[in-house]
Amino acid sequence: xxxxxxxxxxxxxxxxxxxxxxxxxxxxxxxxxxxxxxxxxxxxxxxxxxxxxxxxxxxxxxxxxxxxxxxxxxxxxxxxxxxxxxxxxxxxxxxxxxxxxxxxxxxxxxxxxxxxxxxxxxxxxxxxxxxxxxxxxxxxxxxxxxxxxxxxxxxxxxxxxxxxxxxxxxxxxxxxxxxxxxxxxxxxxxxxxxxxxxxxxxxxxxxxxxxxx
Numbered sequence: 403x404x405x406x407x408x409x410x411x412x413x414x415x416x417x418x419x420x421x422x423x424x425x426x427x428x429x430x431x432x433x434x435x436x437x438x439x440x441x442x443x444x445x446x447x448x449x450x451x452x453x454x455x456x457x458x459x460x461x462x463x464x465x466x467x468x469x470x471x472x473x474x475x476x477x478x479x480x481x482x483x484x485x486x487x488x489x490x491x492x493x494x495x496x497x498x499x500x501x502x503x504x505x506x507x508x509x510x511x512x513x514x515x516x517x518x519x520x521x522x523x524x525x526x527x528x529x530x531x532x533x534x535x536x537x538x539x540x541x542x543x544x545x546x547x548x549x550x551x552x553x554x555x556x557x558x559x560x561x562x563x564x565x566x567x568x569x570x571x572x573x574x575x576x577x578x579x580x581x582x583x584x585x586x587x588x589x590x591x592x593x594x595x596x597x598x599x600x601x602x603x604x605x606x607x608x609x610x611x612x613x614x615x
Contacts, residue, residue, distance in 0.1 A: 463545050
């Protein structure tokens with residue numbers, strides 16, 4: 403079971419990281435449009451729609467990835483003080499009552515929007531040659547399916563936590579810098595940092611460090 407859960411984690415991670423490359427494409431597209439508008443005096447009316455669709459695609463396809471890394475916004479002010487079984491029970495209730503119905507509705511509505519868009523070969527009407535919209539609308543149900551799959555994994559994790567009293571492991575992600583480990587690697591002591599802070603403070607006050615001309 404744990405291998406299956408971690409496999410879904412890895413799948414969500416791979417999808418999220420793959421679509422994250424669209425950020426680079428979006429950056430290049432925005433930069434080029436700014437250059438074309440203000441330097442070449444040749445703006446493109448379809449550029450804004452393209453920007454919105456690129457950003458929307460990244461946002462939607464990162465949903466399952468963020469859920470896999472437990473990165474969605476939560477009211478940790480109270481939640482973090484609850485015992486793990488209470489956390490798991492609360493999460494399980496919210497997944498069943500709100501998450502699953504909401505994502506199922508997203509997939510159903512997204513499929514309807516996408517199928518209608520493909521049927522009429524929908525394009526942006528901001529210009530005569532506006533960009534196609536049907537690929538972007540297809541992202542909605544696809545992202546919903548991945549989100550639903552990852553949500554199922556999170557529900558299983560909640561049940562395991564209720565049984566065992568501890569959260570099961572999940573796929574590792576990029577970690578923030580561990581300051582203590584970094585100081586060990588570069589052989590820096592807290593005393594050295596305090597001395598440097600004092601010296602910089604003295605200089606900032608207009609004086610000179612002790613023992614120096």
